[in-house]
Every structure is written in C-alpha cells, then in structure tokens.
Amino acid sequence: MAEASATEPESRDRGSADRGSTDLGSADRGSADRETAGRQTAGPEAANPEGAGPETAGRERADDAVIATRALTKRYRGGQLAVDGLDLTVPAGSVFGFLGPNGSGKTTTIRMLMGLIEPTSGSARVLGRPMPGAARTVLPGVGALIEGPALYGFLSGRDNLLRYDAADPAADPRTRRARVSAALDRVGLVAAAGKKARAYSLGMKQRLGLAAALLQPRRLLVLDEPTNGLDPQGMREIRALVRELASDGTTVFLSSHLLDEIEQVCTHAAVMARGRLITQGAVADLSAGARGRLVVTTPDPADAARVLKEQGAGDVVAVEDRVTAEPPDHDLAEVNAALVAAGVRVRGFGLERASLEDAFVALTGEGFDVAG
Amino acid sequence: MRAPSPLWAFGLLRSELLTTFRRWRTLALLGVLAAVPVLVGIAVRIETSDGSSVGGAGGGGPAFIAQISNNGLFLVFTALAATLPFFLPMAVGVVAGDAIAGEANAGTLRYLLVAPAGRTRLLLTKYTTVIVFCLAATLVVAASALVVGALLFPVGDLVTISGTRITYGEGLGRALLIALVVAASLVGVAALGLFVSTLTSSGIAAMATTVGLLITVQILDQIPQLHALHPYFFSHYWLSFADLMREPVYWDELVRNLGLQALYAAVFGSAAWARFTTKDITS
Ligand SMILES: Nc1ncnc2c1ncn2[C@@H]1O[C@H](COP(=O)(O)OP(=O)(O)OP(=O)(O)O)[C@@H](O)[C@H]1O
Ligand SMILES: [Mg+2]
Numbered sequence: 001m002a003e004a005s006a007t008e009p010e011s012r013d014r015g016s017a018d019r020g021s022t023d024l025g026s027a028d029r030g031s032a033d034r035e036t037a038g039r040q041t042a043g044p045e046a047a048n049p050e051g052a053g054p055e056t057a058g059r060e061r062a063d064d065a066v067i068a069t070r071a072l073t074k075r076y077r078g079g080q081l082a083v084d085g086l087d088l089t090v091p092a093g094s095v096f097g098f099l100g101p102n103g104s105g106k107t108t109t110i111r112m113l114m115g116l117i118e119p120t121s122g123s124a125r126v127l128g129r130p131m132p133g134a135a136r137t138v139l140p141g142v143g144a145l146i147e148g149p150a151l152y153g154f155l156s157g158r159d160n161l162l163r164y165d166a167a168d169p170a171a172d173p174r175t176r177r178a179r180v181s182a183a184l185d186r187v188g189l190v191a192a193a194g195k196k197a198r199a200y201s202l203g204m205k206q207r208l209g210l211a212a213a214l215l216q217p218r219r220l221l222v223l224d225e226p227t228n229g230l231d232p233q234g235m236r237e238i239r240a241l242v243r244e245l246a247s248d249g250t251t252v253f254l255s256s257h258l259l260d261e262i263e264q265v266c267t268h269a270a271v272m273a274r275g276r277l278i279t280q281g282a283v284a285d286l287s288a289g290a291r292g293r294l295v296v297t298t299p300d301p302a303d304a305a306r307v308l309k310e311q312g313a314g315d316v317v318a319v320e321d322r323v324t325a326e327p328p329d330h331d332l333a334e335v336n337a338a339l340v341a342a343g344v345r346v347r348g349f350g351l352e353r354a355s356l357e358d359a360f361v362a363l364t365g366e367g368f369d370v371a372g
Numbered sequence: 373m374r375a376p377s378p379l380w381a382f383g384l385l386r387s388e389l390l391t392t393f394r395r396w397r398t399l400a401l402l403g404v405l406a407a408v409p410v411l412v413g414i415a416v417r418i419e420t421s422d423g424s425s426v427g428g429a430g431g432g433g434p435a436f437i438a439q440i441s442n443n444g445l446f447l448v449f450t451a452l453a454a455t456l457p458f459f460l461p462m463a464v465g466v467v468a469g470d471a472i473a474g475e476a477n478a479g480t481l482r483y484l485l486v487a488p489a490g491r492t493r494l495l496l497t498k499y500t501t502v503i504v505f506c507l508a509a510t511l512v513v514a515a516s517a518l519v520v521g522a523l524l525f526p527v528g529d530l531v532t533i534s535g536t537r538i539t540y541g542e543g544l545g546r547a548l549l550i551a552l553v554v555a556a557s558l559v560g561v562a563a564l565g566l567f568v569s570t571l572t573s574s575g576i577a578a579m580a581t582t583v584g585l586l587i588t589v590q591i592l593d594q595i596p597q598l599h600a601l602h603p604y605f606f607s608h609y610w611l612s613f614a615d616l617m618r619e620p621v622y623w624d625e626l627v628r629n630l631g632l633q634a635l636y637a638a639v640f641g642s643a644a645w646a647r648f649t650t651k652d653i654t655s
Contacts, residue, residue: 076652076654077652111482111652111653111654114482114485114486115485115486115488116482116485116486116652116653116654117652117653117654118650118652135488135490136488136490139486139487139488140488142486144483144486146482146483146486147479147482148479150478150479150480150482150483151478151480152391152478152480153478154394154395154396155391155394162387163387163391164483164484164487165487166383166384166386166387167384167387167483167484167487167488167489167494168487168488168489169383169384169488169489169490169493171383173383209483212483
C-alpha cells in the first residue's frame with residue numbers, strides 16, 4: 001500500500017478523506033490478525049474440533065475467534081437452502097465485513113448466530129460458546145441490529161430503549177436510565193428521545209436500533225446493513241462510530257451489500273454468494289487477489305501500448321488517452337523511463353488499486369445480482 | 373460476566389405490564405368494559421322508573437337483573453354475568469392473541485430475544501401479563517357496576533338466591549369473590565389465546581382466531597347433540613359463579629370450572645411453550 005501510493009500520485013484514492021487516525025490503528029490490528037486468521041477456511045477447520053472433543057485442543061482458536069461456524073447450513077421450511085456449509089471465522093478485534101448480494105444468506109447466517117433460528121446442520125460458536133445453546137450467557141455481550149430496526153411505535157424512543165434493556169436479565173436496573181441516556185447521546189437522538197417512535201423517520205429508527213445495540217459495553221456488535229436508510233451524513237457517522245467502537249476493542253461484524261462501505265471500515269471481509277462462502281480474509285489480501293492495474297495517461301496511446309508490451313506488461317488495453325495493463329514484475333520506474341525514452345508524452349503514470357468490487361467480480365465471476 | 377440478581381428477572385414483567393397498560397388498545401378495551409354496567413344500569417333505571425320490575429316475573433336477560441332495582445349491588449353480579457360470555461373473553465382474546473404474534477409482527481420479538489429475554493421467561497412474562505389483564509378487566513367491570521349501582525339504586529342488606537339475608541358488607545365480600553372467580557374463569561381462554569399467538573406472526577390473525585374459537589365454542593355449547601362434549605368446553609361452567617350467591621354456597625360446579633380452567637392453562641400453556649421454544653423467529 002505504501003509502495004503503491006508512492007508511485008501513484010494521480011490514482012483514485014477511495015475514501016482517503018474518510019480514513020482517520022483510527023484507521024491506522026485498525027490496520028495494525030488487521031495485520032496482526034492476518035497471521036492467525038489465515039485466508040480461506042483451512043485454519044479453523046484444522047484447529048477447532050467441534051462437539052464432545054476436549055476444549056483444550058481448540059482453546060487458542062476459540063479465544064481468538066469471536067465467531068466461528070463449522071459447516072453451518074440452513075434450509076428453511078419450504079426447501080430454500082439459504083446457507084450452505086458455511087465455515088466462517090471472525091477474529092477478535094476485527095471489523096469484519098460480511099458481503100454478498102441480496103438473498104445470499106447474510107441475514108440467515110446472522111439469525112443463526114443470534115439463536116433466532118436453529119441451523120439445519122453444522123454448528124456455530126459465538127464468543128467461544130455454542131449457539132443457540134449458550135444464548136443466555138453469550139447474548140448479553142452482543143449488541144445486534146438485525147434486518148433493520150423494530151420499535152414499539154406507541155412508546156417514545158427512550159421508553160423503547162428502557163424496554164429492551166429490561167429484557168436483558170444481565171443489565172443492572174440501577175444504571176438503566178443513565179445507560180439509556182448515554183446510548184441516545186451516542187447516536188445523536190437526545191433531542192428526539194421523547195417523541196413517539198411511530199413518528200420517527202427511517203434514519204431516526206435506524207439510529208434508535210443502533211442505540212439499543214449499544215446499551216451496554218459489548219464484546220461483539222452484529223450490524224445487519226446498518227446504513228440502510230441513512231443520509232450520507234448518517235452513514236459517515238455510523239462509520240465513525242464503528243471505528244470508535246473497534247478502537248475500544250469491540251469486534252464488529254457488519255453485513256452489507258455496499259462494497260464501498262466494507263472497504264472503508266473493515267479490516268476483514270467474507271464474501272457470500274447463493275448461500276456459500278466464496279472467500280474470507282483480511283481486506284488488503286482480498287483486494288490484492290485482484291491485482292492493481294498500471295494506468296498510463298498519454299496523448300500517444302498506441303506508442304505507449306507498444307512500449308508497455310515490450311516491458312513485459314500483460315493484458316494491455318488502450319481506451320482513448322488511457323492505457324491500462326497488468327504491471328510487469330520489474331521496477332515501475334524503469335517502465336516509466338522506457339516510455340519517456342520512447343518519446344511517449346506521459347501525462348499520468350500510476351497504479352490503480354484494485355477495489356473490493358473488482359475482487360468480488362473476480363471471485364464470483366459475475367455481477368452483483370440477486371440469485372434466484 | 374456479573375451474576376444477575378434473581379430479582380432482575382422481574383424487570384421484564386414490570387416493563388411488560390407498563391407497556392401493555394399504556395397501550396391505547398388496552399385502555400379502549402377496559403373503557404368498553406367499564407361502559408357495559410353504565411348501559412345496563414341506565415336501561416334498568418329507565419325500565420323500572422314506573423315501578424314495574426325488569427323482564428316480568430319469569431326473568432329474562434342476565435342473572436340477577438330483576439333484583440337490581442331493589443339493591444344496586446346486584447348490578448355487579450348482573451354486569452359480570454352479562455360480560456362473561458363474550459365481552460370479557462373477547463378482550464382477553466385480543467390481548468392474549470397479540471402477546472407473541474404482535475411482537476413478531478412488529479419485529480420487536482427478535483430484539484427481545486437477542487437482548488436476551490429468554491424464550492421461557494418471555495412466555496411466562498406474557499402469560500402473567502394476560503392473567504393480570506383478566507383480573508384488571510374483571511375488576512373494572514365490577515368497580516364500574518358498584519359505583520353505577522350505588523348512584524342509581526338503593527343499597528343495603530341483600531337477599532341471596534337461597535332466600536337468606538346478608539349484610540351489605542358481606543355482599544361486598546361476595547362480590548369481590550365472584551369477581552375473582554370470573555377472572556379465574558378467563559385463565560383457559562388466556563392460555564388458548566397465547567398458544568394461538570405462538571403459531572403465527574400476524575397479531576390480527578391470532579386475535580381473530582382466538583375470538584373465533586371463543587364464539588365457536590359458545591355455539592357448540594348450545595347444541596344438545598354435543599351433550600357429551602359440553603363438560604370439556606372452557607365456557608361450560610362459567611355462569612356457575614352465581615352459586616356463590618347461595619346460602620350455603622354450592623361448590624360443585626365452581627370447583628369443576630376452576631379445575632377445567634387449570635386443565636386448559638396446563639395443556640395450552642405447555643403447547644405454547646413447546647412451540648415457542650423451538651420456533652424459528654424470522655420476522
Ligand atoms: N423466512 C424465510 N423462509 C423461507 N426462505 C427465506 C426466509 N428468509 C429468507 N429466505 C430465503 O433465504 C435466502 C437468503 O436470504 P437472506 O435474507 O439470508 O439474504 P440476505 O443475504 O440477508 O439478503 P439481503 O441483502 O437482501 O438482506 C433467500 O433466497 C431468501 O429468499
Ligand atoms: Mg438481509
């Protein structure tokens with residue numbers, strides 16, 4: 001990344017304004033996790049024997065992974081196979097993007113993790129304990145926003161939170177009012193707290209749902225499409241909130257079909273399509289999977305294309321004044337020098353970082369469409 | 373993780389009661405129930421203002437209606453007898469039917485469960501709240517009737533069905549006892565409604581089904597050919613509460629009624645539990 005940006009003064013810099021200092025922190029964490037989390041599914045399977053086996057064998061793994069599923073499968077009544085043999089590992093401290101087109105099984109997976117539905121087969125561990133079996137001990141440490149907020153329209157925003165907090169037997173009633181006020185403050189809803197939730201806008205409801213997930217300090221936050229219905233300002237606030245929570249050590253599991261969103265906040269990601277896991281790993285690794293492209297801007301595209309081919313670049317494509325290619329293995333400075341030496345008027349020269357979207361398309365071999 | 377105090381488990385019940393009794397719908401149901409004794413009282417007052425008695429000697433209409441003009445306390449018994457066959461169980465059916473299904477419909481159920489409320493705890497809380505509603509609804513009818521009766525008619529010593537006299541104070545005691553028995557008579561419908569509520573994620577459907585079942589059972593209870601089944605209908609012994617106005621009290625059917633309600637509560641309570649604790653919550 002640092003190397004690439006040194007040689008790409010003009011390249012698109014997605015969301016760089018958005019990457020605050022917290023991002024640096026999460027990048028550190030990300031690289032540390034990468035060593036243990038591993039890419040693809042080989043890691044967890046080998047090290048996390050399920051069932052009656054002794055805890056000790058999987059101890060390190062289980063402590064490390066906040067969510068670990070094994071061959072998790074859900075077939076709904078009516079026959080729809082919504083999740084198919086999912087092996088997911090979410091490392092502690094990560095901001096984990098759970099990505100997939102509509103109907104790919106994201107919400108279904110989250111429902112199983114939260115004990116709302118029973119898996120057809122396979123198993124899931126959350127915070128090191130089996131779900132749905134250990135729901136009582138696991139869920140107080142988990143804040144969740146699942147398939148959008150749901151509120152009691154006839155209660156005020158504050159009363160909604162009081163009710164949800166009362167439902168948690170691990171929540172101390174003595175601190176309830178204070179925690180509710182703090183949560184309202186955190187999502188910027190203090191002014192509207194006394195208003196009936198029926199009269200809330202979609203974005204306000206979404207914020208109140210988030211506040212419910214933040215009523216207590218959580219070890220894990222599960223957010224199913226949290227920016228749905230929010231204005232750009234609201235989206236930015238959510239991203240800032242996610243980063244802030246992550247820097248406090250909360251693991252955030254974030255489902256979305258917005259690639260941009262995942263790219264901007266997540267350290268790790270998994271990609272689902274048609275109920276199957278296509279890949280998982282650190283975001284940097286995933287986008288590295290689809291390599292960045294060399295982009296030359298020049299009024300002499302034909303010459304530039306010829307020189308690039310001579311220099312060993314593959315897949316050279318010239319469109320108007322832009323020539324793109326797979327970068328050759330040797331130093332790009334030499335490539336640039338060769339272009340100049342050949343009399344090509346180079347106006348721009350740089351690496352265009354591969355986006356997660358490119359990675360997704362490369363992985364699924366298809367667009368971002370709804371599976372039937 | 374901190375060990376939760378056992379008493380914190382009641383936080384949910386408190387919240388549930390507050391939520392239920394702050395709803396407009398609940399208040400409207402209670403309002404309608406409170407209006408019934410007012411209407412009956414005024415109707416009797418108008419009809420008897422010329423000195424005649426209600427319904428003639430044969431006595432049509434709900435039990436005790438003929439005695440109201442002599443003693444306002446009888447309006448309590450009349451009002452309970454008038455509301456028990458339909459208004460009261462319908463109100464209970466609405467609240468019970470909506471208990472789980474309404475939350476599922478609104479999506480709030482999933483958030484209660486991930487809070488985590490616990491499925492058994494949530495179901496027990498819901499059932500307790502419906503029972504409290506049964507009691508509240510019955511007491512609203514009784515209290516409204518007591519006030520209206522005292523305002524529109526003379527009060528004083530009263531004559532039991534058996535012809536003995538009891539003091540007004542003792543009469544009040546019997547009225548309270550009758551109200552409690554009437555509330556207990558609704559326990560079976562409450563369990564039935566709660567069970568229906570676990571079957572669907574549409575509050576309206578659950579309410580309509582429960583009220584539909586209520587009407588069906590009432591009709592079947594009137595068909596002589598089904599005589600053998602009648603003792604198993606939850607509404608069959610409902611009007612036995614009048615036996616509390618005998619001297620001595622005739623307990624036979626009262627006990628059978630309470631036993632039947634307990635049976636319904638056990639059967640449908642277990643069914644609701646079995647269903648709810650294994651159900652996929654997808655709404
Ligand atoms: N309650 C249900 N009963 C039957 N099938 C269901 C149910 N819920 C979801 N499905 C099916 O399961 C599949 C996965 O759905 P799911 O809601 O998990 O997708 P998703 O990834 O969350 O999609 P989105 O991005 O639209 O939220 C879909 O094909 C859907 O039709
Ligand atoms: Mg979804």
